[in-house]
Amino acid sequence: MSAAAAAIRENLTRLRDRIAEACIRANRAPASVSLVAVSKFNPAEAVEAALAAGQTVFGENRVQEASAKFPPLRPSHPALELRIIGALQTNKARDAVRLADAIETLDRPRLAAALADAMRKEERRPALLVQVNTGDEPQKAGVPRAEADPFLRLCRDEHGLAIDGLMCIPPAEEDPRPHFGLLAELAARHALPTLSMGMSADFEAAIACGATHVRLGTAIFGARPAPGPG
Numbered sequence: 001m002s003a004a005a006a007a008i009r010e011n012l013t014r015l016r017d018r019i020a021e022a023c024i025r026a027n028r029a030p031a032s033v034s035l036v037a038v039s040k041f042n043p044a045e046a047v048e049a050a051l052a053a054g055q056t057v058f059g060e061n062r063v064q065e066a067s068a069k070f071p072p073l074r075p076s077h078p079a080l081e082l083r084i085i086g087a088l089q090t091n092k093a094r095d096a097v098r099l100a101d102a103i104e105t106l107d108r109p110r111l112a113a114a115l116a117d118a119m120r121k122e123e124r125r126p127a128l129l130v131q132v133n134t135g136d137e138p139q140k141a142g143v144p145r146a147e148a149d150p151f152l153r154l155c156r157d158e159h160g161l162a163i164d165g166l167m168c169i170p171p172a173e174e175d176p177r178p179h180f181g182l183l184a185e186l187a188a189r190h191a192l193p194t195l196s197m198g199m200s201a202d203f204e205a206a207i208a209c210g211a212t213h214v215r216l217g218t219a220i221f222g223a224r225p226a227p228g229p230g
């Protein structure tokens with residue numbers, strides 16, 4: 001095993017322990033939280049090392065990068081689950097539906113329409129999460145807080161989309177807990193089972209607030225290589 005692969009294995013072992021401990025502190029079953037390994041910008045070898053260490057759930061930001069990395073791994077890893085966690089362009093909706101098991105970044109009416117259309121054409125139904133811009137940050141993707149309720153209703157009533165849950169990325173410089181709490185409240189109000197929140201720096205707080213999916217990149221794979229073009 002290469003040194004890089006050994007480091008990924010060790011990191012995963014340590015993170016699984018920390019997730020289990022955070023669950024116990026929150027009176028939750030450790031199996032109630034999925035670790036999503038965010039492999040963006042990392043090479044296929046890093047994904048293979050994680051797979052060899054028993055990791056099956058992965059997150060990628062870009063459809064194109066994920067299309068190159070994941071389909072070749074599927075035949076030998078039937079349990080593999082790919083989640084799209086980056087901003088999704090409407091013209092990539094069909095590729096995303098073909099490729100992904102979950103799309104966590106549904107955040108506007110045109111994308112809802114495009115995904116509904118793509119799901120009909122592809123006869124494939126990835127799980128859908130609505131991304132909420134809990135900090136109402138102008139530069140950030142996600143539905144503004146005040147529009148979350150009507151947007152969830154639009155997805156359901158107008159486009160017939162079953163929404164599985166919510167996702168957020170809290171503002172970088174703030175205590176993330178109020179943002180996690182807000183997302184959990186919104187999910188409870190709409191009876192949505194899935195809460196994708198928490199990254200390498202704050203996943204334990206997210207678990208305390210009810211996260212069902214924590215998205216960890218650098219804590220598993222180390223500092224990311226620079227993104228490629230596009």
Ligand SMILES: *Cc1c(COP(=O)(O)O)cnc(C)c1O
Nearest residue numbers: 038085199200215216217218219
């Ligand atoms: C990159 C990324 C992550 C992982 O971030 P780390 O800090 O490396 O754990 C999680 N979620 C989203 C949406 C990301 O883009």
